[in-house]
Amino acid sequence: MDGQVGGQTGGRVSDARSSVESMFREERGRLLASLVRRFGDLDLAEEVASEAVEAALVHWPVEGVPARPGAWLLTTARRRAVDRLRRDQAYAARLAVLQVEAERADPAPPAEADGDLPDERLQLFFTCAHPALPADDRTALTLRCLAGLTTPEVARAFLVPPATMAQRIVRAKRKIREARIPFRVPGADELPERLPGVLQVIYSIFTEGYAASSGPDLQRLDLAEEAIRLGRILRRLLPAQREVAGLLGLMLLVHARRDARTGPGGEIVLLDDQDRGRWDRAMIEEGRDLVLVALTGGPPGLYGVQAAIAALHDEAADVATTDWPQVVALYDVLLALVPSPVVALNRAVAVAMRDGPRAGLALLDELAGEPRLRDHHPYPTARADLLHRLGRFPEAAAAYRQALDLVGTEPERAHLLRRLNEVETADPGGTARA
Numbered sequence: 414m415d416g417q418v419g420g421q422t423g424g425r426v427s428d429a430r431s432s433v434e435s436m437f438r439e440e441r442g443r444l445l446a447s448l449v450r451r452f453g454d455l456d457l458a459e460e461v462a463s464e465a466v467e468a469a470l471v472h473w474p475v476e477g478v479p480a481r482p483g484a485w486l487l488t489t490a491r492r493r494a495v496d497r498l499r500r501d502q503a504y505a506a507r508l509a510v511l512q513v514e515a516e517r518a519d520p521a522p523p524a525e526a527d528g529d530l531p532d533e534r535l536q537l538f539f540t541c542a543h544p545a546l547p548a549d550d551r552t553a554l555t556l557r558c559l560a561g562l563t564t565p566e567v568a569r570a571f572l573v574p575p576a577t578m579a580q581r582i583v584r585a586k587r588k589i590r591e592a593r594i595p596f597r598v599p600g601a602d603e604l605p606e607r608l609p610g611v612l613q614v615i616y617s618i619f620t621e622g623y624a625a626s627s628g629p630d631l632q633r634l635d636l637a638e639e640a641i642r643l644g645r646i647l648r649r650l651l652p653a654q655r656e657v658a659g660l661l662g663l664m665l666l667v668h669a670r671r672d673a674r675t676g677p678g679g680e681i682v683l684l685d686d687q688d689r690g691r692w693d694r695a696m697i698e699e700g701r702d703l704v705l706v707a708l709t710g711g712p713p714g715l716y717g718v719q720a721a722i723a724a725l726h727d728e729a730a731d732v733a734t735t736d737w738p739q740v741v742a743l744y745d746v747l748l749a750l751v752p753s754p755v756v757a758l759n760r761a762v763a764v765a766m767r768d769g770p771r772a773g774l775a776l777l778d779e780l781a782g783e784p785r786l787r788d789h790h791p792y793p794t795a796r797a798d799l800l801h802r803l804g805r806f807p808e809a810a811a812a813y814r815q816a817l818d819l820v821g822t823e824p825e826r827a828h829l830l831r832r833l834n835e836v837e838t839a840d841p842g843g844t845a846r847a
Contacts, residue, residue: 659717662703
């Protein structure tokens, strides 16, 4: 009997801890946003939010999980913050000044009704992605505050030591505090200028998840999924913004292929060889619906056009039947929106699929002097593949070697070595390199 009671108690503790951790992971951004909106300080908000979670782990196994767990955590965290400010009058006075300034710039919304946790994450999005912060700091702070990753987890995402990441996050918070960056949503006149920065932060997180910059794995699915979760939040908060729909659609359409992009040993599986039956059809359908939203009602945007390109790939039965003329046309639109050598590189690859490798190679050769492509391994990789298709094996081998010097992940390196071996086998005068 004693063992049974102990087992039941242990089970309740385990269930309560699981409930707290799951709920806090989902609601962290909302909780932090409410606390920062009330007290004006990210450090204080994070500290009292953590204390509220610890309190929940003590009380919930005994008292049960409350009907509104988010509101319980918010109330507890607010009480802890007030207690702390009472003990530190100098800190309280400084925060009071910041709050007065913030209220003048952006009056507080009405208090929440019936204990519900308000959703003020939109302000936190724009604070974390403020243009006054360096780009890497914006991404790190967004991962920490809105995605709910711990500092060591953010450090792993950036492939830096936790101490380095901790310093980066502290620096970003200090910049927000010292520059008195307002915790608010930009006005209608500012939104077109500020929203792209927020979208870029989310897309940067997704890009690192889709194609890791270095390490043993091609994909970082945890990062890609966090970016999609953030995109869904932003979509709910800004439903009228077509580019938000475009970004979410783009991420879904690309992430839908995740299971088919690598083999059993983590090796790369190219688009030509992927088992399209393993693509996530529900995700593709959701992404296609968002493309329609993104491209309806005004001029196309950066993410909407990229999402439309991804949709064409996902809709095709195979690479050969992909609508390459339409893909090239969309890259023309994208190049007009963003005259970038990276976009021009992708367009050249699409032209090669439409008009043949010689046409694509001519366009790639025109980009040879672009500084942004000098350390961008997809450029020599694309040249090598087209030279390979043209039977120009010594030149292809040289381009594969150049790509090998730039590539970051082990699966990509293994793929390039296989390709290099193919062209050197076809050209007996070549010399394989380990």
